Amino acid sequence: MTDPDTPNAPNPPQIDWTEAGSPRALAFDDVYYSDLDGRAETDHVYLGGNGLPERWQGAARFCIGELGFGVGLNFCQTWARWREVAEPGAVLDYVSFEIAPPAPEVIAKALSRWPELAEPMAALLAAWPAPVPAAGWHRFDWPGIRLHLAIGDARAMIGEWGAQLGDLRAEAWFLDGFNPAKNPQLWEVPLLSGVAAHSAPGASAASYTAAGWVRRNLAEAGFTVSKARGFAHKRDMLVARLG
Secondary structure, rough: OOOOOOOOOOOOEEEEEEOOOOEEOOOOOOEOOOOOOOHHHHHHHHHHHOOHHHHHHHEEEEEEEOOOOOOOOHHHHHHHHHHOOOOOOOOOEEEEOOOOOOOHHHHHHOOOOOOOHHHHHHHHEEEOOOOOOEEEEEEEEEEEEEEEEOOOOOOHHHHHHHHOOOOOEEEEEOOOOOOOOOOOHOOOOOHHHHHHEEEEEEEEEEOOOOHHHHHHHHOOOOEEEEEEEEEEEEEEEEEEOOO
């Protein structure tokens, strides 16, 4: 997530919890994931919206970019799905941007409702710096999976992609900022143009939002955008393809 008043500040977010046990960011008055089932939402919106895991079949390497690491749900669910289908020796690079990394106890509480994610959650928590990651770039390595975590305002941090990651290019994007009406900075054209600039030809993107101005901003950044069926009660979501 991004906060224009605290650029590049690794301040842990102020969080409370819904009756269903989902974390909610007080700064944006918005939940990190669906109260219904955040793990199923990740499968439908971010993995399914990018044609994953089908696109991983036979891949020696794949790169995902993400705006909004949050409590790590998308990352842990992606880890679990990758391990189900990845070829021996294949590597997943996961590049994610987050301005307000949560404390480890928040990650643990948020993800503990899904026993299926116990392995990736434990690995993430074992590597998570205390009390939270400092501003800047962090790399975490596990067999077959590398997490590149950029702590700071994504609008600035994405400009450091080349210096940090070389010619690595994202083949799929999880656009998972908070509600665009409450956090418009993460959906601006300059940032989305940065997303496009660090994407492989034909890269895909998916988001739970279907807001018209987000569609227009993605189109201005070079993506072809369309609507798809949203998760659960949500009618629409966005899927996009570069070029």
